Amino acid sequence: MHTVNGLHHVTAIAGPAQENLNFYAGVLGMRLVKKSVNQDDPGTYHLFYADADGHPGTDLTFFPWAQMAPSRDGYGLGSEVSLAVPPDSLDFWLERLQGEGVTISPIESRFGQPALPLRDPHGLRVTLVESPDSLRRSFTPWNRSPIPEKYQIRGLESARMVERDLVRTTSFLTGAMGFVHLGTENGWHRYGVGEGKSGAYIDLYENPTAGRGAWGTGSIHHLAWRVGDAAHQMEVRTRVLEGGSRPTPVIDRFWFKSVYFPEPGGVLFELATEGPGFAVDEDPAHLGESLVLPPWLEPERTDIEAALPRLTPPRI
Ligand code: ZN
Numbered sequence: 581m582h583t584v585n586g587l588h589h590v591t592a593i594a595g596p597a598q599e600n601l602n603f604y605a606g607v608l609g610m611r612l613v614k615k616s617v618n619q620d621d622p623g624t625y626h627l628f629y630a631d632a633d634g635h636p637g638t639d640l641t642f643f644p645w646a647q648m649a650p651s652r653d654g655y656g657l658g659s660e661v662s663l664a665v666p667p668d669s670l671d672f673w674l675e676r677l678q679g680e681g682v683t684i685s686p687i688e689s690r691f692g693q694p695a696l697p698l699r700d701p702h703g704l705r706v707t708l709v710e711s712p713d714s715l716r717r718s719f720t721p722w723n724r725s726p727i728p729e730k731y732q733i734r735g736l737e738s739a740r741m742v743e744r745d746l747v748r749t750t751s752f753l754t755g756a757m758g759f760v761h762l763g764t765e766n767g768w769h770r771y772g773v774g775e776g777k778s779g780a781y782i783d784l785y786e787n788p789t790a791g792r793g794a795w796g797t798g799s800i801h802h803l804a805w806r807v808g809d810a811a812h813q814m815e816v817r818t819r820v821l822e823g824g825s826r827p828t829p830v831i832d833r834f835w836f837k838s839v840y841f842p843e844p845g846g847v848l849f850e851l852a853t854e855g856p857g858f859a860v861d862e863d864p865a866h867l868g869e870s871l872v873l874p875p876w877l878e879p880e881r882t883d884i885e886a887a888l889p890r891l892t893p894p895r896i
Contacts, residue, residue, distance in 0.1 A: 583758030583773040584817055585806035586780035587629075587736045588836070588852040589639035590661045590886075591801045593651065595702040597625050597644035597889055603701050604629040604640065606894030607680050608663075609727030613858045613867035614835065615891070618643050623887045631735065632859035633720040634867065636806050636836070637779045643801065645890075650703060653690055654793030655744040656846025658800030660705035662695070664714035664737035666779050670696050672731045673708050690783075691695035691765055703798025709737045713778035738781050739803050740768070742793065743845040746786035752844050753782075756823030757805075757816065792846070802840070804850035813839060813851050820851075827851075834874060835860060 594600040604610050610629035616623040630639040640661060665673060670687055673696055677684050685697040694710045714734040721729040743749045750771060753759040759771040762781060772781030795801060807813040817839050820827045827841040836852040843849050858867055873881055
């Protein structure tokens with residue numbers, strides 16, 4: 581079976597956009613590789629943070645909906661995103677995050693990997709995981725990051741999801757999407773594709789008494805999985821359909837093509853193609869510096885720009 585290739589991006593909901601930018605670019609040192617708008621709600625930014633080249637699999641994106649209520653924990657939601665950092669870098673990160681006043685939890689071990697859980701300014705659970713495998717991933721350091729290259733975030737490591745009925749989701753993951761069970765620890769069930777290396781696995785927790793989680797500031801909106809090209813995308817889309825979910829038609833997001841569907845437990849998934857990538861409509865040296873709009877919104881640029889909050893580069 582042709583499985584997905586791993587995580588493509590994770591999208592979450594933030595509060596005010598400037599605070600989001602200050603944290604992910606200023607504190608965590610990721611590159612803002614695309615400044616666009618939510619294509620379904622153009623009065624809201626869509627901000628993309630990644631490595632310097634915006635490699636698929638390095639990308640954490642946000643809809644800053646400042647007026648939205650906080651999210652509600654529960655089943656059917658992604659509950660945490662983890663980011664890969666190089667081995668022996670958590671001491672650096674601990675000191676940096678403490679210095680910046682970030683809410684952190686003690687370093688813990690997850691399947692043998694040291695992990696530093698934190699909360700972003702709007703409550704999103706983010707964990708930095710020391711990941712030896714991440715050193716072999718496609719990665720371009722960001723030379724204007726406040727973080728020294730040897731400590732920089734190398735991409736998405738994984739995500740966590742809470743389910744009311746574990747088997748419904750794991751049957752779908754193994755059947756329609758080609759995941760395999762990699763292990764269980766402290767109630768977390770790890771499933772991955774391929775060898776389940778950095779960026780190619782997910783952790784699930786079953787909570788039969790949980791209420792339905794709800795989107796809001798601080799929640800994950802969806803998890804996007806990488807597919808190589810349009811043919812690969814259609815192959816997986818067909819299996820998703822046969823597996824009982826209802827995928828959307830292919831939607832052109834310009835930097836990739838997307839298909840969306842809920843997994844059986846309710847978490848929104850996406851299949852996103854690896855290309856063409858973020859340099860398709862901007863000079864790679866100046867990614868993220870100006871507002872990029874899809875062609876059908878260009879005639880409304882003046883009104884859209886007037887409605888969006890002005891963003892200034894983060895303090896570095
Ligand atoms: Zn997406």
